[in-house]
Amino acid sequence: MYLTFLCVHTADIFAQLIYAPGGPVRDFEGTEVADTFPVRVENTGIKMDSAFGLAKVCLNLSHDRISDLKVELLAPDGTRIWLTNRNGGLDGRNYPGTCFRSNGFSGYIRDGAAPFMGEYIPDGRLDFINNGQPADGTWNVLVSDLRSVESGTLHSIYLYFEADPNPESRHSPCRFDNSAGCETGDHRTGDMLPDLVLLTSITTRNLHYYPENHPEFPSQIRFAASIANFGYGPIETFGKNEWYCNTQRVSGPDEKCGDGSYPRQQLYQRIYRKVNGADTLSYFDRPAGTNYFDDKPGHYHYHVDDWVSIELYRQKKILGLFRKRTLIAKGSKVSYCLFDSGICQPHDNLCLDIHGKIPALVNYGLGNYVACDARKQGISVGGYDTYG
Ligand SMILES: [Zn+2]
Numbered sequence: 004m005y006l007t008f009l010c011v012h013t014a015d016i017f018a019q020l021i022y023a024p025g026g027p028v029r030d031f032e033g034t035e036v037a038d039t040f041p042v043r044v045e046n047t048g049i050k051m052d053s054a055f056g057l058a059k060v061c062l063n064l065s066h067d068r069i070s071d072l073k074v075e076l077l078a079p080d081g082t083r084i085w086l087t088n089r090n091g092g093l094d095g096r097n098y099p100g101t102c103f104r105s106n107g108f109s110g111y112i113r114d115g116a117a118p119f120m121g122e123y124i125p126d127g128r129l130d131f132i133n134n135g136q137p138a139d140g141t142w143n144v145l146v147s148d149l150r151s152v153e154s155g156t157l158h159s160i161y162l163y164f165e166a167d168p169n170p171e172s173r174h175s176p177c178r179f180d181n182s183a184g185c186e187t188g189d190h191r192t193g194d195m196l197p198d199l200v201l202l203t204s205i206t207t208r209n210l211h212y213y214p215e216n217h218p219e220f221p222s223q224i225r226f227a228a229s230i231a232n233f234g235y236g237p238i239e240t241f242g243k244n245e246w247y248c249n250t251q252r253v254s255g256p257d258e259k260c261g262d263g264s265y266p267r268q269q270l271y272q273r274i275y276r277k278v279n280g281a282d283t284l285s286y287f288d289r290p291a292g293t294n295y296f297d298d299k300p301g302h303y304h305y306h307v308d309d310w311v312s313i314e315l316y317r318q319k320k321i322l323g324l325f326r327k328r329t330l331i332a333k334g335s336k337v338s339y340c341l342f343d344s345g346i347c348q349p350h351d352n353l354c355l356d357i358h359g360k361i362p363a364l365v366n367y368g369l370g371n372y373v374a375c376d377a378r379k380q381g382i383s384v385g386g387y388d389t390y391g
Pocket residue numbers: 297301302303304306339340
């Protein structure tokens with residue numbers, strides 16, 4: 004039995020995740036033949052419509068030339084949609100946990116480039132599936148290899164059933180290769196700067212104080228900090244493979260320093276710029292700190308140094324009027340991996356500016372940061388990065 008349920012309590016309804024394994028994807032042998040991978044959905048009782056239904060499909064597929072492939076989803080009632088058809092160009096390899104959603108944050112899959120990591124708008128329309136049919140039944144993922152030489156393997160399929168499954172796309176036409184679709188915040192220079200905002204509601208919700216006698220966390224305050232980007236461009240840190248132990252240049256990230264620590268890589272902030280008459284966005288780099296390999300359990304990836312500093316204040320009212328703040332504790336600076344761990348959605352009441360208003364996010368989705376790599380990290384326009 005290859006069926007797993009993960010039920011997540013939301014406000015009043017169960018979101019459901021269904022998993023199925025895939026299998027080998029055969030090479031093209033003169034005629035189009037789809038390999039069919041069934042996904043059994045049982046006992047959910049879900050009737051799929053615009054209020055609740057199929058919201059997201061994720062695939063993990065290895066193939067050395069994915070532009071050979073057409074991948075379709077076949078619903079129990081026979082509705083068939085394209086997830087991706089011959090995308091990825093000549094060099095694109097693998098769908099490494101690629102997800103498809105009606106308002107995919109990374110934009111249309113046909114406009115994207117491999118590796119397709121993140122959430123994309125499929126080549127077909129997921130909302131066609133949420134047509135009133137029951138979710139229970141046999142679904143199929145169909146993979147057709149349309150060109151010979153390469154074959155591959157579909158490793159896993161995930162179907163997500165959620166409330167509001169096909170929200171209106173907030174996708175902006177702004178892309179690195181379509182500067183005409185972008186707006187700049189500075190018409191003189193064309194610079195598209197990020198604007199980083201602490202999402203206070205996430206910190207407030209996740210703030211816990213533990214008393215002196217707490218067995219695990221005595222006298223601790225534990226919380227989360229989430230930083231969103233409300234600006235015109237992504238915050239992007241970029242490394243050029245320049246590694247140092249203090250001021251001494253070393254060969255790479257794995258050559259440990261004399262004191263046993265990992266070397267630091269010089270980072271640059273890449274600032275995108277809209278230049279009149281140019282089709283693609285240009286950019287310039289400025290020095291901006293360092294990153295390093297963090298080998299602590301649960302991390303094992305690269306952290307951008309000195310991302311957050313934390314201070315604790317006591318606030319007193321004087322004569323019931325004036326507030327006086329006194330610094331009572333100060334933490335050391337904390338290093339983060341920068342990536343889009345969350346995405347601002349129009350009605351999530353999470354991404355609000357200091358006036359409690361929903362920001363415009365005119366270049367929504369510009370950037371694509373999904374991993375904690377040494378070379379490139381960042382937060383997209385409309386993305387946020389949360390650390391507990
Ligand atoms: Zn980390």
